[in-house]
Amino acid sequence: MAYKLLSYQAGDEIVAGILVNGLVYPATEALADARYHSMIHILEDWSTLRPRLAAFAASTTGTGVPLEDITLAAPIPRPPAIYCAGANYKDHVENMARILKLEREADPHETGFKPWHFIKSSACVTATGTTVAAESEKLDWEAELALVVGTRARHLNLDNALSCIAAVTCANDFSARDYLQREQADFRSPFKYDWIGQKSFDGSCPLGPWLTPVEDVDDIQSLPISLWVNDVLKQNSTTANMIFTAAEQIAQLSSRLTLHPGDVILTGTPAGTGAESGEFLKRGDTVRIRIGGLGELVNTVG
Template sequence: MRLVTYDAGNGPRAGVLIDGDIVDAEGAGAPDSSVRGILAALDADGLKQLGTAATGGADRTPRADVRLLAPVPDPQKIICLGLNYRDHAAEANKEIPENPMWFAKFANSLIGDGEEIVLPAVHGEHVDYEAELAVVIGREAHRVEASEALDYVAGAMPFNDVSARTLQLENQLWTSGKALDTFAPCGPALVTLDEAGDLQSLGLRTYLDGDVVQEGNTSDMIFTVAETVAWLSRTMTLLPGDIIATGTPAGVGGVQGIFLRAGSTVQVEVDGLGTVTSPIREAS
């Protein structure tokens, strides 16, 4: 199932994306009108049942008639990994980390498919893209083992860890260059784990104005999704709706001298999960 958050003019609501149309999740029997609420209430079997119900004749609205938001627009936590691909660590001339290195983004950064990245008025000259696989927690997780960690994951989605490199490097605090408004495009949908494929064998890439500027595969991760979830859960309780972005492969713009410019369009694609498209504009 592909869960979305959409706005048809009456505020955000959870929906199911089916063949280019949106089915309202609550109308299909979901226990809540938000994706985070649905994840908190339903286990994997419940999500499958919701997907079946949504497919079976519920009213549909064309995707073009609604605005897609981030699939989970109101997470308690957005946790992002740095240096989690071997080739990216190599291009950055960094040692392979012994444990996952993480930083935070916040809900102000989240935007959905088709929404604009806004370049900041200050330090907007070196804004970079980072193609990532993000996973979303479906069950409360605390001190779980890697062998069972995926049981706590609801699904996965494309994620662009947009980064203002000048701010990031100015004070060596990654969050300062990454938690800006609109700097976390994701979606278009949260694909439930039963349909997402092998999370450690997914190709991902970035397109800038239609040209491939970054390409990798999740098989190159230093810490797998399961290892990351388990490690994070040792020191914090992960809750339904929490987003974990799992790092980016080699090919970031800062290494190539390619940065995001107003008037361009950047896309992050993950095999089987879709593409999040973001037009770029300057701050007004």
Template sequence: MTPTLWSLVQYTTTGEDTRLGIAADGLLRTVPDALRDLDALSLLREWSTHRPLLLDLDVEALTPVDGASLLAPITYPNAVLCAGANYYDHAEEMGTARPDPDAEPFFFLKSPTTSVVGPDSAIAIFDDGRSKVDWEAELGVVIGTECTAITVAEAPAHIAGYVVANDISDRGVFHRDNSVFPAFEWDWVGHKSQNGFCPLGPGIVPSWQVPDPQSLKIRLDVNGVVKQDSDTAQMVTGVFDLVAAASRIMTLAPGDIILTGTPAGVGMPRHDFLRDGDVVTVDIDGIGRLTNTIVVK
């Protein structure tokens, strides 16, 4: 019998705190009793201990949950690192030089506490004439065990799972005129870390359910109109190489997330940006579907 595919989610019901759950076949279920008092970050901090139980999980034996609302699958990671210009087709549409797969990847940070939101969350943007808010469908890698300066071969053992992400970006505020120094011309905080600019979800798919993270279809639509349609084979630096490279910069902790870059189809080259009421959906085969609605502040 084919095992049931599932993901780890966080949810709440009216008047209750954040709880850990299992999502499978369109249903939300409770976790086994041994995990009942944990949230996602607590589980990940003891990933090696709980992994055997999850490997043998009998999803059908778990109790369904009614009337729940999904939250961000991790609240909150210690760090959210993002790989820039990491898809060949995206680099081409942005007019950059063809990335060198042997070069060290470029990373930037998003605020882990204020930018991370969950599925179905509204994302508030400015309507000030300057903001130009863009979408970026991405595969997120969730770290399961602490690692520092690991090799590419060691990286898979430190990955707990994968999640759908959208690296929301405000192109309008990215460049600053009349900066006091050339290095300060680029505002990465305003560009990438506004409130709600890192929607994640719906859940964390364990790594053993993803045989090859470099063969996943990734798509994004706005109001049902497809904008991005590619696959993770387009990555310049693959998932395991990214984890190893990030671990050489900083110690990666359980629950940390690495966003692996976005494929072609972002709005900037076509001056096509998000507006009030837009519904943005990211789909990654085998990982899930993430939907968020844009509202004006």
């Protein structure tokens, strides 16, 4: 029996749970161990707990709570780090080059370019079903596949890169395009871009609705990825359109730093963002994301 991992409100606390056949069981009950009350604690012991979670899902015991009766939190309420890939879908890069009247870039594999990432604050994570404050006149959407690290890792290669990934989920890399850069700074300045204002405002990283173990995903490089604004389809692509695969991104990141359990890697967004059309989100808009069978991530702009 397949299962999902999630976090949910239990009184004043956020606790980890396992979702099996529409019912949610506390992780502490499923694992018969009070240490595993949070998702981070589960991910820190992922190699040990993975078979135990699968065994519980195959023969659930105890009384589960219907999914519709719980309030979901972000599956990892405060990740240790969030790494975000920039310009990593062929269709998105081609659209932006056309709009900005830039020459079409060559395949970076041929020019020697490596995967490129920036960091979002872990404090900007929010759950499905929440409202994100619109403090931007150019609030943009970005559907992204998120990888969740389950094993401490350094200096991985393409052959073993995915071995450190425990699970995957949906993400929305909300972006405030009107805070893209500091206009008064010279275009040559390394201090021109405002990464905090554009990418790390409160609520700018919805994650969820839950975590799907990576072994339950046939091929993370062939997942359909779609986003709707008020039921109008805006992004409709596939993870096969990534320029750098998930493995390539992990290998590059781990060549620069140590990845830790609970770290989240956002792998880029496909064509169809607001920046491409000049259309941006307004108060009252609803954004929905679906990636393969990973569940639906829904947020409202308030």
